[in-house]
Amino acid sequence: MFAISLVVLFFVISGICLFLLILRLFLYRTALIHVVNKWVHWIEDGMHVHQIFKVPEFNHDNFQENQFYGQVFTYLNSLASIENSDFTNLFSGKKSNDIILYLDHNQTIHDTFLGARVSWKNEVNDQKLGEDQSCCRRTLLLKIKKKDKRRILRPYLQHIHNAVSEDLQQRKREVKLYMNTQYDHRINGRWNSIPFTHPSTFDTMAMDSDLKYRIKSDLESFLKSKQYYHRLGRIWKRSYLLYGPSGTGKSSFVAAMAKLLNYDVYEIDLSRVADDSDLKMLLLQTSNKSVIVIEDLDRFMNDNKSVRGVSFSGVSTFMDGILSSCRGDEKIMIFTMNSKDKIDSSLLRPGRIDVHIYFPMCNFNSFKSLANSYLGIRDHKLFPQVEEIFQTGATMSPAEVGEIMIVNRSSPSRALKSVITALQTNAATGWRLSESASSRPSAEESGGESGGVFWKDKGSVPVAKEVRKLYGLLRLKSGKISGPSVAKEVRKLYGLLRLKSGKISGPSGHDSEMIER
Structure with missing residues (x-):
């Protein structure tokens, strides 16, 4: 009797469990369908012969990135079936x-x-x-039935390449900043990327409006000149040299240019480059429609010991752009320097550098642009006083002026007074004037020796204002020079300047806006 009770209890429990299992499968029929479909496809795949095609991230020698790999990867991540994958990564997009x-x-x-x-x-x-080191080889494997290969393979790949991938890349494209890694990791490529979110634009830069217009026109003309460059037998690239003291906006200009063109930025850190061959490989792994940047090139050229085995010849070859033609064209190359006085003129010749752009210390025109951007004012009762101090030769970098305005942005008057105080302090001590003098363009920077196109802010390089500057300094120091003594002091200072340099001549209006070779 007890045994019968146990059997009955067993069947009851089994029936309940079976009922719960059926109920669970019914309630979660999606999971059941998924499992059944997975088994059906597994059995079906086992009954056919397949062929596998590889799409590697890099070509066989790891020099060049396989562009089709990026197109396929973008296409696959757009498929709805990605949600059915066992593991899928979730990332925030460009919008929050x-x-x-x-x-x-x-x-x-x-x-x-x-x-x-x-x-x-x-x-x-x-x-x-x-x-202690390892790298990853990334490959996309396409598995297709042999009986379908002849019918769909080429149309399918063309479908990815043309119809779908280009549209997806345009809609999902975001500008990226690429930085070269240490030279030990060559097998997996040399670039790491992050989204490039720098907010700088040409509208926010404190630069002469005419100079901005010429630069933007030059870039827009470059974008439309593919056939023209190829007809001339030239590589479709444009090289810019940005030179001037620190804090004058060279890096912000690079960001503004990248945003205007919607190009990726490749920033090369020469301290992480092993030798000339390594530098060439970095160039080969860049994409077309990109901005390639080497900052502080003058520091590298003056201190070869800090950059391992990269030679002057290697940098020259890099600038020539011959290798860039092997990896697509439509490239912008930018080199920045604080000064080019000690740079070999052969490095700056046309073909290596197309456009020279000088970034000066802050003058009154750029100050007004900064005041409009940072403080929202176009005019103020203190502007004449600021202009007078600038005329004495006192100056600061745009970055320093901008920082003062940020700190005092709640009160424009206080911000302007703080700028005036800082300028007066710099003028009185004279250390800013010595820095400004050392950073002022030499004969070479004015276009006398090297070729190319030279662009500057209007009034950025005063020619015959030395007497007025020195006279302004005397006024700041003593406040007692007046009447006949003024002319006497001016003549004395002017004579000293002529004896020392013999270069002061002409009115300040002779400043060159653009000099062509």
Whole structure:
């Protein structure tokens, strides 16, 4: 009797469990359908012969990035079936409410085309470089039935390449900043990227409006000149040299240019470059439609010991642009310097540098632009006083003036008074004047020796204001010079200047806006 009770209890419990299982499967029929479909596809795949095609991230010698890899990866991440992958990465998009899905490493995703079912696998293999170093080889594997290969392979790849991928890349494209990694990790490529979100634009830069217009026109003309460059047998690239003291806006200009063109930025840190061959490989791994930047090139040229084995010849070859033609064109190359007095003129010749742009210390025109941007004022009762101090030769970098305005942005009057105080202090001590004099363009910087196109702010390089500056300094120091003594002091100072330099001549209005070779 007891045994019968146990049997009955067992069947009751089993019946309850079976009922709960059926109920669970019914309630979660989506999971059941998914499992059944997975088994069906697995059985179906086992009954067919497949062929696998590889799309590697880099070509066989790892010199150049495979552009088709990026197109396929973008296409796969746009498929709705990515949500069915076992592991999917979630990232925030360009907008705060955007969520972007990315296929995880070694995961598979399925797609259909012309009635045929294909699968892609994001294969990532770690490879040891040494005891403490390793790199990843990324490859996308396309698995397709052999019976479907002849019918759909080429149309399917063309579908990705033309119809879908280009549209997706345009809609999802965001400007990126690429930085070169240490020279030990060559196998996996040399660039790491992050989103480039620098807010600088040409509208926010404290630069002469006419100079801005010429630069923007030059860039727009470059974008439309592919056939023209090719007809001339020239590489479709444009090289700019930005030179001037620190804090004058060279880096912000690079950001503004990248935003205007919607180009990725490749910033090369020469201290992480092993030798000339390594520098060439970095260039080969850049994409077309990019801005390539080397900052503080003068420091490198004056201190070769700090940059390992990169030679002057290697930099010259890099600037020539021959290698860039092997990796697409439509490139902008930018080099920045604080001064080019000690730079070999052969490095700055036309063909290597097309446009020279001088970034001066702050003058009254750039001060007014800064006041409009930072304080929202176009005129103020203190402006004449600021202009008078600038005329004495006192100056500061735009970055310093901007910082003072940021700190005092709640009170424009206090901000202007703080700028006036800082300028007077600099003029009285004279250390700013010595820095300004050392950073003022030499004969070479004025276009006397090297070729190319030279652009400057109007009034950025005064020619015959030395007497007025020195007289202004005397007024600041003593406040007692007046009447006949003025002319006497001026004549004395002018004579001293002529004896020392023999270069003061002409009115200040002779400043050159653009000098062509």
